[in-house]
Every structure is written in structure tokens, then in C-alpha cells.
Amino acid sequence: MSIFRTSFASASLFRTVNLTVIVPIESYGNPEREANKPEKFKTLYLLHGFGGSQDDWLDYTNLRTLAELHNLAIVLPAAENSFYENIGGIGGDYSDFVGQEIVDFTRRSFPLSDKREDTFIGGLSMGGFGALRLGMLYHKTFSKIISLSGAFIIDNITDIKPDHRDMIADYAYYTRIFGDLKQLKGSDKDPLYCVDQAISSGLVPTVYQAVGTEDFLLEENHNMRDALTTRQICLDYHESSGIHDWQFWNRYLPKAIDWLLTE
Secondary structure (H helix, E strand, O other): OEEEEEEEEEOOOOEEEEEEEEEOOOOOOOHHHHHOOOOOEEEEEEEOOOOOOOHHHHHHOOHHHHHHHHOEEEEEEOOOOOOOOEOOOOOOEHHHHHHHHHHHHHHHHOOEOOOHHHEEEEEEOHHHHHHHHHHHHOOOOOOEEEEEOOOOOHHHHOOOOOOOEOOOOEHHHHHHHHOOHHHOOOOOOOHHHHHHHHHHHOOOOEEEEEEEOOOOOHHHHHHHHHHHHHOOOOEEEEEEOOOOOHHHHHHHHHHHHHHHOOO
16 A cells, blocks of 8 residues: 655645545555456545544544555545635635546546546545535536535524634634625535536435434434435435544444445
8 A cells, every 4th residue: 555645736726735645556465455456446535624634534544454455545635624615716716626626636646547436525524514515516526425424514604693603613714615605505515506416417426424423413414314315315324322523433434435335
């Protein structure tokens, strides 16, 4: 297995950005595993949460082992606290950066499959929100989506006042990221709008969703589960004891990756 820590000039963000890519190229003397290496790897684009970075997945999980075990390449982008949205102005196109530019760059630079059925996106918390939204928005690219403890906060912030502050952020932050909050629902910043666009196209990714029963975002995940079910999205939903932490995410990440690679 090789871990590449690279940087490139991003047109979407108008600056040089860092990127981590795990490619299970070597098998360290295991002939059987080496014989099963594909020429082009299936790939998971895995998104970090609010306040985190791409290093979180390497620091707090056994991602290296999972990549090697499953012959799965994993791309770890950094998107700051953007909610993976295009926030306007020079250097703020995080949707384009993650959903399009990084995919193009990594496919040119590494032995990654360019097939839709081999290309996945996932994330936790803010990244779970981003994965669902981007997976549906770029439905021609991604075939499967993982959302762990997704921060599906659109309904919560639609009518907030300038003095609002919650467990995640405040009014100034939300308006900077999402723009006019009264126009948010039904816009392309809303994951469910992107779901509906995918449905209209006839090309809808399947979804794996998991959340802990003590998670502060449990109700938001219930609402998203119900919305996806109503739209007849192919959804594999899981809920068990746990809070919004790495103990829960470490329990479900291997299960989610198993799901990704099940035909």
C-alpha cells in the first residue's frame, strides 16, 4: 500500500491545495493478494467533518488496512468548513473542487477506474452532508454514497435570525456558506434538490446511511431517511447505540465499505 501526499494548483479554489491518496499498490510479499490487484482501482472519495481535515481519517481509523484488504483506492480531500458548497467569489468553489476537479486530477495521476460503477463518495457529519449532496449532484460520476451521522441541517437554518448560534456555528457563518437562507431549500445547495435532479436524470446513486441513537443529529437523519424513502431511493439505513464520535464511525466504516463493494 502507498500513501501519496501531494499538492496541485486548483482552479476551483484558486490556490495550491493538499491532497492525500491511498493506493493499495504493493502487497508486501503476498503473492495471492498481488495476483488479485486490478489494473485500475475502485475509488472512494472520503470527506471529513466540520472542524476537521483530510488527516482525520488516517489518524483515527484503520483506513490503510481497509484499503489494502479491499483493493480500494481512497482519496482524502480537504475542504475546510465549507460544507462542500460553492460559496461564491474567487477561491470558493468547493463543490466543483471535490465533485469534479479532484476526480479528474486523481484519475489522471493514479491508476483509478473511470467507470461510474467503480467510483464512490462518502463522509461523516459535514462530510456526510457533502457526500449525499455531491453524490447526487454529480450522479454521472458516483454510483454509491456513504453518509455517517450526516449533518442534514437545511431545515434547521432556513429561518434563523442574525443572533442565532447553535452547536455547529452562527448566523454569519451560515449565510457565508449558504447565502440567502430563505432561498436555501429547493436550491442546488440543498441535498434533496440534488436528489430530485438525480431522479429526473434516471441515474440515481444508492445510499448507505448510519447514525447513532444518542447522536445530536439523530432527528435530522431520521428526516433525511424518510425523505429518501419517500422518493424510493435505494437506501441501506442503519441505527444503533452511539454518539457523534469516532467510536461510532469506526464501527460503521468497515460495514459501509463492505456494502460499497457488494454487487
